[in-house]
Amino acid sequence: MIFRAVEDADLIHQAARGAVEAYNLLVSRWEKRVYNYLLRITGNREDALDLTQDVFLKAYQNLRKLDDPGRFAPWLYRIAHNEAYSMFRKRRPETDVDELEPESVENGIAFGGSTVFPIELSLAVAGALERLSPDQREAVVLKIYQGFKFEEMAEILSCPVSTVKSRLYSAFDLLKAELAPIRTRGVS
Amino acid sequence: MSCSPFDLKDYWLHELDGPRQVEVEEHVQNCQACREELDRLRLTQTALMSLGEEEMPRRIAFVSDPVFEPPLWRRVLAGFWGSGPRLGFASAALLSIAILVSALTRPAPAPVPGTVTVIRDAGAPGIGGDEIDRRIQAAIASSEARQTRKAEELVKRIEDRDRRQLEALRLAAAQEVDYYRRNERVLTANYGALRPQEGEAR
DSSP states (O other): OOOOOOOHHHHHHHHHTTOHHHHHHHHHHHHHHHHHHHHHHHOOHHHHHHHHHHHHHHHHHTGGGOSOGGGHHHHHHHHHHHHHHHHHHHHSTTSOGGGOOOOOTTTSOOOTTOTTSOHHHHHHHHHHHHHSOHHHHHHHIIIIISOOOHHHHHHHHTSOHHHHHHHHHHHHHHHHHHHHHHHHTOOO | OOOOSSOHHHHHTTOSOHHHHHHHHHHHHTOHHHHHHHHHHHHHHHHHTTSOOOOOSSOOOOOOOGGGOOOHHHHHHHHHHTOHHHHHHHHHHHHHHHHHHHHHHSOOOOOOHHHHHHHHHHTOOOOOHHHHHHHHHHHHHHHHHHHHHHHHHHHHHHHHHHHHHHHHHHHHHHHHHHHHHHHHHHHHHHHSTTSOOTTTOO
C-alpha cells in the first residue's frame, strides 16, 4: 500500500467539481493562516473571523476560475485582501483607507506563542506594527508572517514589485528603530 | 548605505537568484558593516516572530445540502427552461433537424403507372389549349343541363304536390259543406214547428 499526501491541487480539482468534503479539508489547511493575516490587518477578532468565512465562501464560488492550482495561495490572499479593504470602505467610505488604524493593543492582538520571549517584547512588537501604515503593515505580514515571495505579494496587492519592496523596506527601517531599544535592554 | 553588490535585504529575504545570493554571501563574510546590518535585520525578524499565530475562535466548514444541489441533467434542463432565448434556440434547432431528416428520408413522388399506360396505349396526341377549353365547356354544358333537368323535375314534383293538396282541400271543404247542409235539413225537419213566433217571447 502506498500512502501519498493529498496535495492542495488535488483538493482544488475535487472541490471545483463540487466535492464539499475536499473543500473542507482545504479550508482546514488554510483557515488559520488566513484568519491571522486578516487579524493582523484589521486588528479585530470578530472582523477577522467574519472576513475569513466570507473569503472561503467566495473562494468556493469562484474556484473554477482558478486556472493554475499552484497559484491558489496568492489567489486566496488576493480575495482576503479585497474583502478586508471592501469592509474598510463600507465602514468609512469617506476616509482614505491608508488613514485607518486597527484597534489598540489592549483590545486586540494576542501575544500567544511567545513563551521563550518576555511579554515586553511582544507588546513592543505589537505596538511597532500598529504604528506602521496599513500598506507597510500588510507588506510585513505577507512577507514575514505568511512567507510570500515578492511576485506573489504584488499579485495579492495589485501593485508592482518595486512598490512592494518599497513598502516592506521602509517598514523594516521603522521596525528596526522601534525595536532597537528593547533589544539593547537585553530581553534574553 | 550598504556596500553589498546587491540589496542586503533582498539577500536576507532570499529574493536573489542563486549566483547573486552566493556573491552577497561571500561579500558579507569579508564586510563587517554588512554583517552588522544583517544581524540587525535578523534580530528584527526574531522580534517580529515573537508574535505567535492565534487559534481561530471557531472552525469554518461548509455543508452540502443535496436539496439545493440537483443532478447535472436537471440543472441543465432548468437552465434551458429558465431562459427564453435558449429555449427558443433549442426549439428552432429541433425544428431544423426535423425538417432536414424529413427532406433526406422522404422518397420522391413517383408517377402513377396506370394513368400513364392508358394515355400511351390510347395513342392520344398531346392535348392543346383549345382542346382543354372545349372539354371544359363541354363539361360545363353537361353540368348545366344536368342541373336544369334536376330543377325542372323538382318544380314539377312541387307542382304535383301542391295540386294534390289543393284537391284534397276542396274535397274536404265540399264534405264539410254537405255535412252542414244535411244537419240543417234535419234540424229544420224536426224542430222547425217548435220555433217561437215572433212577439210571443216578449
